[in-house]
Amino acid sequence: MTSAPPLAPSFDAARALRQARETFDIEAAAVAGLKNRLTDAFSRSVQLMLEVRGRVVVMGMGKSGHIGRKIAATLASTGTPAMFVHPGEASHGDLGMIQVNDVVVAISNSGESGEITVLLPVLKRQGVPLIAITGGLQSTLARHATEVLDGGVDKEACPLNLAPTASTTAQLALGDALAVALLDARGFKAEDFARSHPGGALGRKLLTHVSDVMRSGEDVPRVAPDTAFGDMMREMSAKGGITAVVDAHQQVLGVFTDGDLRRLIENGIDLRTKCAKDVMHLRPRSIRPDALAVDAAELMEEHRITCVLVVESDGSLVGMVHIGDLMRAKVI
Structure with missing residues (x-):
């Protein structure tokens, strides 16, 4: 039998508003910081993904995994064949989904997620290019990566500086930036977007004659x-x-x-x-x-x-x- 959660202190509406505004400020600063740290590694990463003969395979654990699923979905809907592979499942057979003509995008704030680092030697032996999105620029993931995109943040929006908040926002922004650069490089148009969204409003407008x-x-x-x-x-x-x-x-x-x-x-x-x-x-x-x-x-x-x-x-x-x-x- 589980015990009931402790009673919360009396709710402070003004405090809640202050925390919300602080969250916005922290996460906006995290995204703005990415702009100043962007290097040629970003362009090289786009080129790797643009020239891949297979698929872009996105991986991440925990909250980074949720972000990875969204990034894979965005890439797939904007002209870049992509899928998400759970790194935990990859160690138990799903690694076979990754082929030598693929490119892997691995997301980890620390760069030391055990479920990902255990896969790095196998990916390296296969010769699969690896793009890392991480805040740990000296981490195991960064050292094994072909290209490293700095997704680090000064602090999380979480007042305990524990729950991934600003860091996952930064990861998502980097993923969106990759998708936008790729769709532009491919000459991707609204009509192409509609073809992958036939059930949506845009698809109906652009595909229905x-x-x-x-x-x-x-x-x-x-x-x-x-x-x-x-x-x-x-x-x-x-x-x-x-x-x-x-x-x-x-x-x-x-x-x-x-x-x-x-x-x-x-x-x-x-x-x-x-x-x-x-x-x-x-x-x-x-x-x-x-x-x-x-x-x-x-x-x-x-x-x-x-x-x-x-x-x-x-x-x-x-x-x-x-x-x-x-x-x-x-x-x-």
Whole structure:
């Protein structure tokens, strides 16, 4: 049976705010300090990772391991093949994941993490390049490393100077700096980022095309120019409050919408004798099927409309996109 934790002293809200601000100051100073200690070892590390034929393998124990997982994920999502290997598991078989054409990034504030140092002779025999992120510049890890990135900090934000706080912030910042330098060197673009994030908002915006969300075939409202007004209204009512007017070759001649109907009624026009060509308006807004769906959304917003016709380069009607289609696809 475990004993209950000791009762905390009365909470001091002002003290909590002071400690939070001090934490920000300490961690900001830790990151700023990295800038002044950056050397050519950083550029050489980027080149090693850029030229690797295999993967970047990130390793770290404890809190450094959590940071390492994030760094590996950031690298992988920005064009650098990367994975995290737990150094403790590496000693029991997972070291086989690391191949001679890989490069290892090992993270340890002290540079003396036993689970990492025990692997160093094996990595050296394999000839695997080793990049160390450490505050222990004279440590075992630093001595075995191909390149050393100084991640040291003057003190932790922890008032006991024990819990990794400022040091892990510095490690994360160095990892982000490596990822940014690498993506720039690779010419990595937003479209590339979207391809590795197809389920995210950016992925949907940059990967979803009009052809993916448009209505097509019989779902597209369309009438001939000599269609009687009543028949045109039935087509509109059945398929979304708008209809394209097309010729025998499906060339778009015009469009008629609910808004057009309201304006005609307000002007007292007798619609019983009218046909589609009498009431349609010319040059409707349209978009190509290979355009991005987000471009259709911007077109609707710009012209304050809720629907856009989809036409091929020859002007033939192939589909229609409604704002509801874009919402269902989570493009907007």
